[in-house]
Amino acid sequence: MTDAIVNMFLEKLLNTLAEEGRYVTEFRDQFEKLQTDLQLMQCFLKDADRLKRKNHTIRNILADLRELIYEAEDILADCQLQSREDNLFSQGLLTCISPPKLHFKYQSGKRLKEIIEKITHIKQNISSLLGGPLLFQPEVINGGDQMPRWSSHVYDHTQVVGLEADTQKIKDWIFEAAREGRHEILAIGVVGMGGLGKTTIAQKVFNEREIEHQFDRRMWVSVSQTFTEEQIMRSMLRNLGDASVGDDANELLKKINQYLLGKRYLIVMDDVWREDVAWWQRICVGLPKGNGSCIIITTRIEKVSRQMGVKEIRIHRPKFLNKDYSWLLFRKIAFAASEGKCIYPDLEDVGKEIVDKCKGLPLAIKAVGGMMLCKAPYYREWRRIANHFRDELAENDNSVMASLQLSYDELPSYLKSCFLSFSVYPEDCVISKEQVVHWWIGEGFVPLRSGRSSTDAGEDCFSGLTNRCLIEAVDKTYNGTIITCKMHDMVRDVVLKIAEDDAFYRTNGINCRHWGISNNMDRKQLNANQKLRGLLSTTKSGEVNKIESSIAKKFSECRYLRVLDVSKSIFELSLGRLLFHIGSLQHLTYLSLSNTHPLIELPASLEKAYNLQILDVSYCQNLKILPPYLITLKKLKVLDVSHCGSLECLPKGLGRLSNLEVLLGFRPARSGHGCRIGELRNLTRLRILGLHLTHGDEVGDSEVNAMVNLQDLENLSISCFGSHGSDLTSKLDKLYPPQQLHELSLKFYPGKISPIWLNPIALPLLKYLSISSGNLASMHQSFWGADNNFAWKIQALMLESLSDLEVQWPMLQQAMQTLRIVNVSWCPELVSFPIDDVGFRGGVWFKEEHKS
Template sequence: MENGCFKIIEPFLNYCKVKSMADAIVNVFLEKLLSTLAEEGRYVTEFRDQFEKLQTELQLLQCFLKDADRLKRKNHTIRKILADLRELIYEAEDILADCQLQSKDENQFSQGWLACFSPPKLHFKYQSGKRLKEITEKITSIKQNISSFLGGPLLFQPEVISAQDQMPRWSSQVYDHTQVVGLESDTQKMKDWIFDAVHEGAQEILAIGVVGMGGLGKTTIAQKVFNERDVEHHFDRRMWVSVSQTFTEEQIMRSMLRNLGDASVGDDRNELLKKINQYLLGKRYLIVMDDVWSEDVLWWQRICEGLPKGNGSCIIITTRIEKVARKMGVKEARIHRPKFLNKDYSWLLFRKIAFAASGGECTSTDLEDVGKEIVEKCKGLPLAIKAVGGMMLCKAPYYREWRRIADHFRDELEENDNSVMASLQLSYDELPSYLKSCLLSFSLYPEDCVITKEQLVHWWIGEGFVPQRSSRSSTDAGEDCFSGLTNRCLLEVVDKTYNGTICTCKMHDMVRDLVLKIAKDDAFYNATGTNYRHLGVDNSMDKKQLIANQKLRGLVSTTKTCEVNKIESGIAKRFSECRYLRVLDVSKSIFELPLSSLLYRVGTLQHLTYLGLSNTHPLLELPDSLENLTNLQILDVSYCQNLKFLPQYLIKFKKLKVLDVSFCGSLENLPKGLGRLSNLEVLLGFRPARSNNGCRIGELRNLTRLRTLGLHLTHADEVKDSEFNAMMNLQDLEKLSMSFFDSHGSASDLTSKIDKLCPPQQLHELSIMFYPGKISPLWLNPLALPMLKYLSISSGNLAKMHKNFWGGDNNIVWKVEGLMLESLSDLELQWPKLQQLMQILRVVNVSWCPELVSFPIEDVGFRGGVWIKEQIRN
């Protein structure tokens, strides 16, 4: 771009980066629009006048839009104005995206400046310039309408905001999501009922009901009981089923069987029930039916009739409707009605979250006074307390800021006496605009759906929701966004790794109700609409939603499990009309038409940035048409067992940041030249070629932005002598996983090559799976990996640790905080010696390692400052 044009736009670019607009989508794409203006050259300067006028009008609107979220909920006129503005911003952003494609196409040819005068180019310039002028005029009209509504002109008064306020205070998890308060008596009462059933010799299934209003903590109480160690030991089988408001009897039984380790694909209802009976026959079992709504309980009566009786088995039902519990067989004496948290417990829960960074202690009298005022408005409802607590955790600890939040909460309660919904609305209003966009993405998923963090982060990056910072990788920034939502208690954690990293999450139904409403109002998603910009792929997908929608930006697989998705041929043919589609995730899908036919049409979507084909069958190869997807940033083909090779054109995807080919059993190697993808941040499932016909491990040297690497080695000749240092200079690499599953040839030959590899010293997390050698690698020592925090070793032949592992003659100790040892039947280690070597160890997860000496046998929580997960002996 010409210097003069950039100087005009640059102040506004900086200004937009620190302001907060009401409509989340407007703000996200406004920033994308303006950043594109700054980056692009030829085509932007062609429309310089139009863009300068557009910049001026948006600049004036920015002041009004800062506080428009609450206004639009109250006033239909404001809501309509914002909706019109949103559509104009989307269209302007589309024009800029087309400009980028045009500029890219010109650079691919050697026609020079004469190409600009070809008929297609002239037509594009004429149409785009004309439409930009119309957009600017409409935004001018919007500004005038707002001025009339406010009774005066809009004035531009930029604020000075520090860099600290531009990002959330906590971009990683800072508190334990599992901690609860005030549930000791609730838990004990229900456990007494469970254990008494055995002593009383009950011949029927004990039915316990947990009944109360939304946000009272019914599910939390049931989870607490379900996960108690003595309850776990008491039952042979345990099943947790999230029922939700929309379910089928077959879905319930499939969920029960999944809890029992059976995928049960293809069985009918009678066969499913027979399987459940066989698994439970002669066993004492516990079933939790969480969040039951329907008063028609015939489905449960049919299931219950097929369950084995006696043995002290138990069913726990959580519901808001007492009649439901009674109809499901719960007697009055076994109905538990949770009470509101008292004043002390309410304050304790709040400060555990809001002051988590200081160990849950409030050291400011002023903040304590305001905090207790806020907590009092929550009326003892745990969900409300957690929502406002999570919000305050992410706010600066200043009295003025807390006072503002308390006043805002008071105003919300005047309009909505439901303290839970008021607290959730307040929490949403206080989100940074990019987190609002991230939160709205949950509107596509079914109720109680368990969602992987990976899919969410990929979606957010692909659609541009994640704010870009020069010093922060896209994947790390996406993780920050996820942490921003979990820290605010807007997401419920479902599953974590041994080191505390969150893998999956879900959303409380009351939070989801709010998200659905906002998503509909902001034209993000509506289950019954045909003109929204995002759509979930599931079995009930209405083809009209796709056929009629050319505005679509994201099409995302939202199935709860690996169910069959069917995309009809007629729908697939319309893909090419969704020309501004950024995100396409059809993972876990089986198609009625050949998958190659669908992907051929996907190749026309040149704006696509995220393509998710994980666990998609039968994917044999990627068609040539995908070569056009040069804007692609994320490609996920993991768990595609039939995928045999990746095309050579993959190395042209210069913008690619994430490439996941993990668990592709038929894939031999990756294309030669992969090292040219210098923007790669995540590479999973990398199999080095055994010859020069594919990508050798030496090409990793060029991937200097890698943050996460998954390496799969099976043959000694996959590593040449000149390639031992391939990973040494990957200074940004923090996570490395090495798998040797299905290794061939001499184990000693492969292990001798592994010994000579040089992982980077700054590595934070290391995972080793199916290691073929008896003695640990030479480089697995505290001197070579001085910054290692988490170490996981699972499966394989490992029998003892090399002397280097113990610090050698220098007596160097590890800085490891988390350790997992799993399925190592030959490994001999002594717990006291390991503790002495890893002195800051906090988490230990050990299972199926029978030769370990002095390791604790049971999950006993903290012992000597270390959390011991479990040690199982054969």
């Protein structure tokens, strides 16, 4: 991914040179020489990932170049820091300068000269290998990698092709066992090679409505290659709603037995590798028998399924997709923008040629289909891809691995770094989209585009990977927005190999730039690696990190750390004391202390982290106050203080943070000692805002228009949890949001009637509406609109836990004729809701409609 590193460095260099900082200016000639040499190499670097696999000389050259670029970037960042200190000194805001300027200038200038000489030598070596001089290509330099044609989510990954017979076969086995009333547990095996769709088949069966009705309890357990018996049982209990913290193995099994006793249950053990199944035999003995319960095992190894109790007549071996189904699956992805129809006749033959090379393997077809979705629909481009695919298969006959390698090679440079970031997460880990997007922004992986917010660009990068079928959605909101994701183990194999080769991430943590925080961290490894750029919590769902104080103190010694995420961690000492020296991390751009214990206050030294762009302290229940210095962190783009129960308000002057794009958990002060809601007027770049209001005096009469002119605001959430007094409702009635709002969430609304501004005239662009909990009993007359010229454009609606809401469902349908998704739960007074047409899942009536 050397091209990604070079492009990222060039973008930073161009922006920094434009700032005219003193120290950058002093080294301007050297930086410009470096810029020219790197620009000349860009064309070569675009194909470098493919070339280096065949040529060890190129591989070594790229490794040397990568390290030199990292070092040059560090020097550039240090120059920016020194320039800032000079500015503060000249303004009388600093009384001392450290380190001594002359020493810094001498050392940096000397090292920069050495780097340029080495890069010049590398350029000459590349010219020799290519048999001619490198030529300047302005269209490549100026244009760079553009965002893909489809940067928003366009393909529904829940669609499957050609699996109807597979799922019906397994369902028939299940229903047959239930009819016969067998005493033993039915064991079913789904066996086949990687990428054949075993997990997809199991998921389809697991989520079928008939199967939901058939079983009282359902558990899905992802069995990684490195697992413990205790981890498996904890995962089963989490499926049953039990956190099972602190129990030993015997207690865990007893709990499972108690939850399942007298119940009909379904367990899926997905992707089992270990041939020694003693762990399963011990668990199986503790499971209650009878009632038509069933266990489905997916595995690549037939012997495993047999040893886990599956009989030959209950082993299902999925077949490869035939040519028709293969082409259909490819079309659904590659031509998703035209509803799966190939509207380019000249592409059909080459498209079928590409599909034939996938040999009927769904994962391979998805990978190449996602890749082609993001390519221009030109025959020449598709022919180039088909030829490269042929070359990959000549070296690696595994069509899945060849297609995945080709997908990586064809990624835009900025997406290569984003893709490799998934290497730090353990196998089968469910990954927070928010965490990875914040990481990408913090480390500069997201390309800077004029007029484009960082958070928007980060979302586009995420969609770029999902559209290419390289990552899979796990959890979504009611409107389809992805919350968590995961990576197929074969995709992860490719990611790990590339990350290891490029020193992005290594399992031993030595000489790499990124590492995951876990319970088994080794202080010696941390001591030996001072090159770290990113250090992130990578716990699996339901787990926490227990980090020794001696290790936590070492975090602040990684001088060039950009990203530090210690979320979901428990520390022996106060986190404020452990991070006392965090201010020394002056390159830090992303800090997450979310859900950490014990965090009572932010460390004073954080004031020095002036480069900080993202600060996440959500779910820190003991956090009582945010320091006044917070308003001096001018580069902040994301501030998340949501679910901090002890926090009363934010510091006065927050409106000075004019770069904020996301502000969550905002609690206005009731007096002048904290930030009032009126300060929101100054945050004109806000895209996402989460308000927590509990008292009427938190909104002054002159502050009710605080949000009206926030023209970039698209997503607004208002929570009134714990509200007091009736005057809050009247204030909320006047607190108009901006007209261009796309998504609105009202939680614990205290009024009986909806706000007057919740109507299609005031919010003409609203697409997603969620109302949950609270006292809402009816909708204001304005909600229904004036006439057909002002109809709602809402596409997804969620109504949850509204026990007093008396609304005629036909009236809602008439007012919201563009509805596609409806999620309704615990609304007993909702009249005429069509429950015959919906599914009942976990206490939720769920209806999904797709309209053209």
